[in-house]
Amino acid sequence: MKKLFFLLIILLNFSGLEAQTLNDYKYIIIPESFEFSKEKNQYQLNSLLKFLFEREGFETLMNRETRPEDLQRDNCLGLDADVIEDSGLFTTRMRITLEDCRGNLIFSSEEGTSREKEYKRAWHEALRQAFESVEALNYNYEADASPEAPSVPETPEVVVVGQVPVDTLQAENSTSELAEEPEVIVQSEKISKGIQPQTLYFEKDGSFFQLEENENGYSLFQKGMSEPFALLIRSEEGGSFIYNSVTKQGIATFSENGDLVVEHFDASKGASVKTIYKVKND
Template identity: 30%
Template sequence: MKIKFLLLALFASVIGFSQSINDYKAVIVPLRYDFQKTDNQYRLSTMTKANLIKAGFEAFYSNEQLPEGYNERCDLLYAEVKRDNAFLMTKLFVEFKDCYGKVIYTSGVGKSKEKEYEVAYKECLDMAFVSINELHYKYNGTKAALPARATSTVAAPAVTTAVVATPVVSAVVATPTPDVSDPNLLYAQPTETGYQLIDKTPKVVMKLMKTSRPDSFIAIKDGVQGTLNAKDNQWFFEYYKDDKLVSEKVVVKF
């Protein structure tokens, strides 16, 4: 009975764990948000990055070549500006997500009645960043802890090692090292179901959906569905064409 209570307490502590934004060394800013039609429309990405830097963050666009020391994607936060639909009013807020898409922090909502979008967005962002500025962000040098996968906890609740298992280690081991000088290098951006791979333009080239294995994804490219698999320290997009297996090498920076 005591063991059951201890396991329940440990499980509750894992669920209740809250990550601080101070555990992340920089923020990645996308060039286009979900409600936008073009990259940096109304200079929203530019304004987001400027506000982040003003708040004390290191900030980079999603298509930027990251400097040395910033290549571990799970040490970074990913900013998303969200828009609330409102009658005769613009409402924006900012979400900070980790490398697995988990929301770490959500800002206050900025509001504006300005009719011109660029003016309204600036006013909304400035207001939303009031709550972010009040966090007094300062990187604490702590490596961001990654959430344990739910499957590990549910699969073997009676085994303590299953609760504290670190699936992230296997993910890191399975990830091939990309050649950053390759002109065809693609960059992985986290999504709710996996990742989207973008080129330097940036254009979405491929969409990935997670599977139970960290070295294999369901992949869709140009309407063709296949899998992206890690083999021999490289990634390969594999699919069938005319009943023949096609394997294409893909250079990805996660």
């Protein structure tokens, strides 16, 4: 009985440690495909995982995207996400894992399961169920507690008394323009070119919506809402977007006149369904 009691105490302490340490990380890095996948973003599972993490307040990026400046300086700000599948004949099982920059396992979710026969529905249901373990942590990034990358010792400055170092002579011989060049802060391409991210406005069935551009595509808001209800993730092919909402996954495109067209498969109807958001130009 005592052994069982101490085991419970250890497990409870470990759970608390998970919740604490996960708050230390700013970014979640999503792979383009999982080990059990046959193609990139199969059944939009990778996009769904990205959407779920963003909904919980994490900053996410695909593993081949250009990394933000702070993540380039310190890759230990990010966690590598993965999905582990252990499915049987009639049940799909999935777990979500997160590893730090040193390959240490920081988090492993509860197992999500589904008995759906259709692969896409089964994968999405199992992943969403596994993600409930992440939701339970109530993530809130704590910048001051971020893990530090291994420090790299700085090269000491060599000063020779009564002698001018060669590097100094070379620097003085270089043009003064280079010496006086101000520090350049790298910003996003749109901002550096003076172009502000787009906000587009739409109407559907008497309701109003807005589409706000971000680094990966767009966020779709209903008027008056502070949180987006769907994400449009730019596809590699260009011209189309992967549409992810809480209840639907599909493809989004813009028509010739600027309308937003969302197409998804409705299993209850056994057919593809289109939703059109009419662009508002005024």
